[in-house]
Each structure stands twice: as structure tokens, then as C-alpha cells.
Amino acid sequence: MTTPRRGPGRPRKADAGDTKAELMSAALRLFARNGYAGTSIRSIAREVGLSESVLYAHFDSKRAIFDAVLSTLGPKNPLDVTGRDAAARADTDPPEYLRELVRTALREWDSDDGRLLISMMARDGLLHSSALRNAVSAMRTQVSLLFERWIAAGLLPANRAAPEDLAMSFTGFIGLTRVLHLHAEATTHDRAQARDDIHRHTETFIRLVFGDDGEK
Template identity: 60%
Template sequence: MQRAALRLFAHNGYAGTSIRAIAREVGLSESVLYAHFSSKQAIFDAVLAEFGPQGVATMTGRVDPDLAATDPPRYLRELVLAFLDEWDSADARLLISLITRDGLLHDPALRDALQAMRASVAHLLDRWISDGLIARSLGSAHDLALWFTSPIGLARILHLHADATAQERNGARDEILQHTETFIQVVFNSRTNSADSANA
């Protein structure tokens, strides 16, 4: 149902898509659709939940969870790759086009999804800070999560949309992976650098 609604929203715009059109597209009566969703916004929220910003927890099934404890840099790399595979799907790129074209970037559901994603990353980083793998002097887990996720989200919005060429999509992927490597090099070498400074 969410995929059909997404395609209608993308084709007609959010304002131009009615509950009736969605019901017709999925072969349901409006009353049955209303039994599951209270409004068009609720349907959009469901579309966003399926194809929008996913939290780390959503992707953990695609990454070996033991890596979070045994090899955090590799865990982050594989986590980002899982996100990239998801974001490069036709439906996920269609959603980005819809959001930017229809002025939905400030939609509360999108804001909440982005904040939840950042909170998931902050939780991971807080664990690694507590374990002594990241120097506390670099900042709070929330600040580091903001630094890590913001450029990735921007690259997604700018380059992983429905009309993006293969070259643009590959460029976005390379940009995001390079940012991930820079982040990893800075935060996971911070303990070593701090110790070296103290011993100098």
C-alpha cells in the first residue's frame, strides 16, 4: 500500500493526491482505508516510515551486530553501505524527489524520523565513548552524531533523487563513503593522538 501511495504522491503531488485515489489504486474502499489510516497525513507518515530516514536499529539485521563491539570502524562502514543500498532504491529516491518538490522538508514526520536516526547514531557513539574507544574531548555523542549524519543526509537529498543519473548516484555514494572514512579516522584515532600528546 505504501509503495502505491508513494507513486501517487510523486506523480500528483501531496496536495493533488486524494484518499479516494489511493484507495482506488490499492483496490480498497475509502472506508476500509480509513479503518487503517486516519488521514492522508497518516498515509504519508507510513510512506515515510517505510522509505524515509531509517534508524540504525532498522539496519542492524543487515550488519553483523558483533562488529559494534569487536570492530566499530568496520561496523560503521557496513552500516553506511546498508543505508546506501536502501537509499539508492527507486522508491527511496522517488520519496526524496517528492519531499523536495512538494516542500515537505519541514514536515514534522520527516523531522522526527531524522531526529530518531541521529539519536540511534548518538547511542552507538555514546557506547564507544564510554568504552574508551573515542576521546570524550571530541564532544558529546550528540554533537558527533550531528557531524556524522548531516553531510550524509545532505548528499542523499542533493544526489539520490528520482532523476539522478548513474554518475550522480555513484558520486553521492563516493562522497558519503569518503565522509565516513574521514569521520572514522578522526574519532577512532583520537584516543591514540591524545595519548601521544600526553607522552610527548
């Protein structure tokens, strides 16, 4: 039995994934440098040495590239952020799961591309875009469902607050701190302070919501 050959010009899955990531990173750099409106599909393709036809094999428009970047570096389902081992703790140790969720998110947000995204969106007025609002809303809905699940399982006192209010309280300060202090122009001190503030907020939230059970 022979292994089927790939068609001419058809990339392997691994190659396709690498190319897609390169295109997203290149687009983000160009969006930050030239603005979203000032960046063309052709310039993104040229940035990574590809033809426009190859780019269109991965993305059907410039907006699709931006949406992919926002999906990767912006707000997302918490269960998609942490690894499998950490996600398993969501049903056994909610406080530690929240800590791991924050640690994982901060590694991504404080990366070069993560901070560049915030600066680019601020420059182009995209912090007020429907794309970001929808992403934040979807993320908070998923966090709310986590709190609802913990309350139903008896892992969280039911009299603390409604799940959606807990989600707002937990994510609001963290998201604001990211926008204000984890951007491309932030100093090393600013970034360290932002990470410390977010960790302190997380511990305060856990202590107030989970009580003594949330202690490390």
C-alpha cells in the same frame, strides 16, 4: 484440536503486510505524480484495486500513510537499519558497524522508492516539515547514544568530541548528499558519485575519530 478459522474478510498477517506495503508504494507514486494535497484516499485505494474500507483497515488517514512511508524510507534508528549480525558488531567493532550502516542505508536510499520520496518531499516543500525534522532529530539522538556507549566502553577516545557533535558530523554530510543527489531525477553518474562521496566521508570520519583502530 482444530485450527481457528479466520473471520470473513479478515486478511492473514502475511497478506495484511503485503497489502500495507502495496498501499504505501502506491501512495508514494501518487504523491510524486499529483502532490500530497492532490492525492486522495480514494485514488490510493484505486491504484492497488482496493476499496476505501480495506485501505482504512490498514491506515486511518492519508497522513498516516505518509508517516509510514517516511518511517520506512526516511531517517530511522541505526540499530533498526542493519541486520542482527551487523548490529552485534556495534559493541565489538564500531568502525565496521558504521560502514555496514552506511552500506545498508544506501541500498535503501538509492532504490526507486527511496529516491522518489526525496523528489516528492522536495516538490511539496516537505523537506521543511516538522515530520522530517522530528525524524532527523530522533535519528541523531540514537546515533549520539551509540557514540556515548562507545566512549563509555573505551571503544572511542573520550577527547574527540561530545557524542551529539560526533553524531552531527557523521550524519550531516550524508543526509545532505542524499537530498541533493539521490532523488528520482538523478542521473546514473550522479548517483554513483553520491555513493562514492558518502563512502569517502565515512572513511574520513572513521580515520579521524577512531584513528588507526578504524583502518580496514
